[in-house]
Amino acid sequence: MKRRDFVKVTSTVAAASFLPSSFLSAAVIKNNQKKFPKVLKPKMNNGVKEFELYVEIVEQEVVPGFKFHTLAFNGHIPGPELRVNKGDQVRVKFKNKTELNHTIHWHGIYVPWRMDGVPYVTQMPVMPGQEFVYEFTAEPYGTHFYHCHWGTLLHMQSGMYGSFIIEDPDDPIKKSFPYEREYTLAYSAHDSNFIRNELNAMLERMKERMFLVKNGRFDKERFATFNTKDELVQAVNNGYLPPYVVNRRSLDELPRPNWFTVNGKSYPMTPNIYIKEGENIRVRLINAGTEEHYLHLHGHDFWQVCNDGIPIKNPEQMNTLRLSPGKTLDIIIEGNNRGIWTFHDHDTRRVTNNGLYPGGNLLALVYEDMPAEEAELNMMAKKMGLPSLPIVALDE
Amino acid sequence: MLKQKFIRTVLFLTSVFAFSNIFGQISPEIQLGARGVMSVNLNVSSGETTSAVNDFSDSGILFGFRQKLYNNFRGRFVIGMQFPDANSDLGQIFFHQTFIQLDDRTNIIKLGRSRVASSLIEFPTLRDDDAIYFTDVLNPFSSGANTEDNQYGNVLEYTHIFAQRYRLQIHGEHFTETPKPPETVETDFNLNALGLSFMYRVPASQLWERPVIQQIGIGINNFLTDRPNNTNELDQMLTNVSFSTILNVLRDPVYFLDVRGQVIYNKGFDETTSITDNYSMTRTASVSAFASVRYLLRKMERPTLQISVSAGYKDFTNVANSTNQLQLIFNTFYRLGANFDIGFQIQYSKNEGDLKTLLGSNETRFQVALVYSIEQLWNSQFDDRESLLNLEHGYIP
Numbered sequence: 101m102k103r104r105d106f107v108k109v110t111s112t113v114a115a116a117s118f119l120p121s122s123f124l125s126a127a128v129i130k131n132n133q134k135k136f137p138k139v140l141k142p143k144m145n146n147g148v149k150e151f152e153l154y155v156e157i158v159e160q161e162v163v164p165g166f167k168f169h170t171l172a173f174n175g176h177i178p179g180p181e182l183r184v185n186k187g188d189q190v191r192v193k194f195k196n197k198t199e200l201n202h203t204i205h206w207h208g209i210y211v212p213w214r215m216d217g218v219p220y221v222t223q224m225p226v227m228p229g230q231e232f233v234y235e236f237t238a239e240p241y242g243t244h245f246y247h248c249h250w251g252t253l254l255h256m257q258s259g260m261y262g263s264f265i266i267e268d269p270d271d272p273i274k275k276s277f278p279y280e281r282e283y284t285l286a287y288s289a290h291d292s293n294f295i296r297n298e299l300n301a302m303l304e305r306m307k308e309r310m311f312l313v314k315n316g317r318f319d320k321e322r323f324a325t326f327n328t329k330d331e332l333v334q335a336v337n338n339g340y341l342p343p344y345v346v347n348r349r350s351l352d353e354l355p356r357p358n359w360f361t362v363n364g365k366s367y368p369m370t371p372n373i374y375i376k377e378g379e380n381i382r383v384r385l386i387n388a389g390t391e392e393h394y395l396h397l398h399g400h401d402f403w404q405v406c407n408d409g410i411p412i413k414n415p416e417q418m419n420t421l422r423l424s425p426g427k428t429l430d431i432i433i434e435g436n437n438r439g440i441w442t443f444h445d446h447d448t449r450r451v452t453n454n455g456l457y458p459g460g461n462l463l464a465l466v467y468e469d470m471p472a473e474e475a476e477l478n479m480m481a482k483k484m485g486l487p488s489l490p491i492v493a494l495d496e
Numbered sequence: 497m498l499k500q501k502f503i504r505t506v507l508f509l510t511s512v513f514a515f516s517n518i519f520g521q522i523s524p525e526i527q528l529g530a531r532g533v534m535s536v537n538l539n540v541s542s543g544e545t546t547s548a549v550n551d552f553s554d555s556g557i558l559f560g561f562r563q564k565l566y567n568n569f570r571g572r573f574v575i576g577m578q579f580p581d582a583n584s585d586l587g588q589i590f591f592h593q594t595f596i597q598l599d600d601r602t603n604i605i606k607l608g609r610s611r612v613a614s615s616l617i618e619f620p621t622l623r624d625d626d627a628i629y630f631t632d633v634l635n636p637f638s639s640g641a642n643t644e645d646n647q648y649g650n651v652l653e654y655t656h657i658f659a660q661r662y663r664l665q666i667h668g669e670h671f672t673e674t675p676k677p678p679e680t681v682e683t684d685f686n687l688n689a690l691g692l693s694f695m696y697r698v699p700a701s702q703l704w705e706r707p708v709i710q711q712i713g714i715g716i717n718n719f720l721t722d723r724p725n726n727t728n729e730l731d732q733m734l735t736n737v738s739f740s741t742i743l744n745v746l747r748d749p750v751y752f753l754d755v756r757g758q759v760i761y762n763k764g765f766d767e768t769t770s771i772t773d774n775y776s777m778t779r780t781a782s783v784s785a786f787a788s789v790r791y792l793l794r795k796m797e798r799p800t801l802q803i804s805v806s807a808g809y810k811d812f813t814n815v816a817n818s819t820n821q822l823q824l825i826f827n828t829f830y831r832l833g834a835n836f837d838i839g840f841q842i843q844y845s846k847n848e849g850d851l852k853t854l855l856g857s858n859e860t861r862f863q864v865a866l867v868y869s870i871e872q873l874w875n876s877q878f879d880d881r882e883s884l885l886n887l888e889h890g891y892i893p
Contacts, residue, residue, distance in 0.1 A: 157885070157889045158889075159889070159890050159892060167892050168892065169879075169885040169889055169890070169892065293876045293877065296876075296878075296879050296883075296885065297876060299885060300701070300879070300883045300884055300885055303701075303884040303885070303888075304701050304884060305797060307702075307704045307705070307884075308704060308749040308797065309749075311704050311748075311749055312749060312750070317750075321796065322750075322795075322796055322797065341796070346796075346798075346834065347834070351876075
């Protein structure tokens with residue numbers, strides 16, 4: 101640490117110790133920590149970092165009073181965070197505990213092509229009850245994620261995604277923006293009606309298909325699976341009706357997301373980002389959904405320091421960024437304006453819960469060292485039983 | 497002022513709760529069911545041949561509206577109409593379904609006009625009344641002019657579901673009385689039948705996990721009649737007991753074969769020993785059995801071809817001169833496109849004893865039909881009780 105940084109940090113800590121008590125209780129801070137992906141600890145096996153992932157169907161409560169069935173890695177949405185160092189040998193044992201097919205695609209990671217997790221292109225799907233082992237070297241550095249690549253439209257918005265962070269002990273971002281704390285925010289958009297109907301249809305279909313597979317009666321046309329494009333064309337010429345013609349999906353419309361989540365939760369259950377005055381924090385943004393998000397931070401500019409995990413040579417300062425589907429962006433926020441500041445999608449259609457504002461991917465940057473009296477409200481509000489900010493409001 | 501009063505009055509008339517539409521509303525799920533059955537018929541009845549170029553009876557349409565209620569219940573309103581049989585006196589259009597239903601995970605309450613609990617299972621026939629003398633407990637209050645009298649009535653039902661597959665149902669009905677009695681005697685809202693059934697039924701979504709039994713059930717129907725010379729209500733009660741089952745013979749997603757059967761025992765009234773009309777036919781003791789074998793080819797995860805053979809026999813045990821009924825039905829349906837089928841059905845029925853006079857001695861009917869049936873849902877909001885997610889992964893109201 102440079103002398104100048106040391107002075108800055110120690111003077112901030114000293115100043116904080118003279119401030120009145122924080123308005124955040126220890127319980128609130130602890131509960132907020134649970135809203136970020138849990139880091140999965142690997143087992144070391146002959147120098148290889150070994151992780152175990154499984155997928156199952158769970159009931160996901162995105163806000164109090166609203167649940168839907170989803171898929172989940174290790175029971176959580178998003179799945180656990182995998183953290184390794186650049187160059188580590190990684191082995192992921194993936195167990196399918198559902199009656200659907202799945203794979204895992206390692207988004208942004210230089211895996212050998214047979215480990216890329218694209219069904220029928222790099223591997224066969226991991227069928228119900230089966231296990232598949234992915235092995236690769238962790239590179240490149242940066243914020244990446246993993247997701248199911250089977251029935252991607254359904255399976256990703258059903259919760260099959262998680263962050264994959266490749267660290268570098270000589271982290272280039274830390275050099276430019278010294279930070280200690282960091283947060284991962286995985287964004288997604290869900291059409292809960294599409295998920296429900298399509299999951300049911302897929303489950304029913306898979307019961308039949310597995311019955312046939314177990315009895316050695318795989319049929320290319322029935323399973324809509326062909327060796328070559330020519331074979332498909334030949335089948336159509338011979339009278340085969342492909343699924344996109346006869347519409348074997350449960351619904352005949354593309355999904356229209358009605359829930360927008362950050363780390364699997366919608367406002368007011370979204371995580372908050374905590375910061376202290378004078379502190380830098382790193383926020384890793386992942387878009388695992390199908391919608392674009394235009395994320396805007398109030399009261400601050402931030403630095404965009406990585407794009408798809410790749411450090412940006414000349415970081416840009418901004419207060420709104422575009423997070424496209426499949427994108428990861430890393431930002432640094434400097435704690436230089438004490439308060440509670442919202443951080444939300446400026447396409448405000450995504451700040452809704454089932455069509456009602458506010459909701460969705462609305463969260464806050466909160467200065468945890470802010471004195472409690474700064475959040476106090478006036479007498480009128482206290483008479484209403486609302487002593488201090490922030491307040492949870494569901495109907496503006 | 498007068499205008500405002502009028503508007504207020506209209507508001508109260510059109511809504512149970514005034515101001516209920518001031519705020520944004522949660523739109524209901526909207527369901528549409530429609531079935532068009534068009535057939536060309538050729539009948540050979542006791543030697544005489546008649547034909548119908550276009551028989552569209554049983555074609556109908558259903559509208560359903562469904563909404564989540566508070567406290568995990570759901571509410572549904574269904575209204576539907578169909579074209580009755582050509583020789584019925586029900587008019588051009590018959591409102592066969594108009595009911596409200598409340599249900600949660602394990603309870604179903606139904607009130608209104610609907611299908612009565614006169615049969616425990618459905619059989620694979622072209623029209624649902626093709627074998628009605630065998631498949632349904634018959635309405636003893638009807639003159640017999642309309643088969644709909646046996647199938648639809650004003651119902652009050654409560655069903656409790658145990659362990660997802662067991663259903664106990666208590667039901668009361670007002671069966672149609674024809675000719676209609678004077679208004680002073682009764683109204684459509686009195687119950688003239690009470691019943692109970694208990695059934696084990698595998699949800700359709702779990703069919704592949706059940707090796708043999710799809711359904712097995714028992715039911716009892718009691719009609720509260722005006723039996724002459726009996727004042728005791730128990731003595732006036734006409735009791736029918738039904739037993740049914742559906743068994744998988746070949747549980748295969750492509751080549752599917754099942755059998756189903758139902759036996760109905762009508763206890764009858766001892767004094768009814770001859771059959772002269774529909775009232776005496778339904779009030780004398782009888783035992784009927786009906787069974788079907790159905791083969792279903794599902795080539796590409798959708799029905800392609802269905803062939804079924806059904807047979808029924810009914811014996812009127814208390815009628816002197818060997819009165820009985822026999823029916824045989826063969827049909828086949830081939831799918832032309834999504835929900836659109838062409839079908840052929842031949843049915844033969846033979847009556848012995850007193851029934852010869854009432855129904856004729858025999859009839860052979862040939863039918864070629866086009867059938868289009870759809871079911872469409874808009875504004876989908878919640879899951880069905882028997883979806884795989886709700887059955888196997890926790891119930892979400």
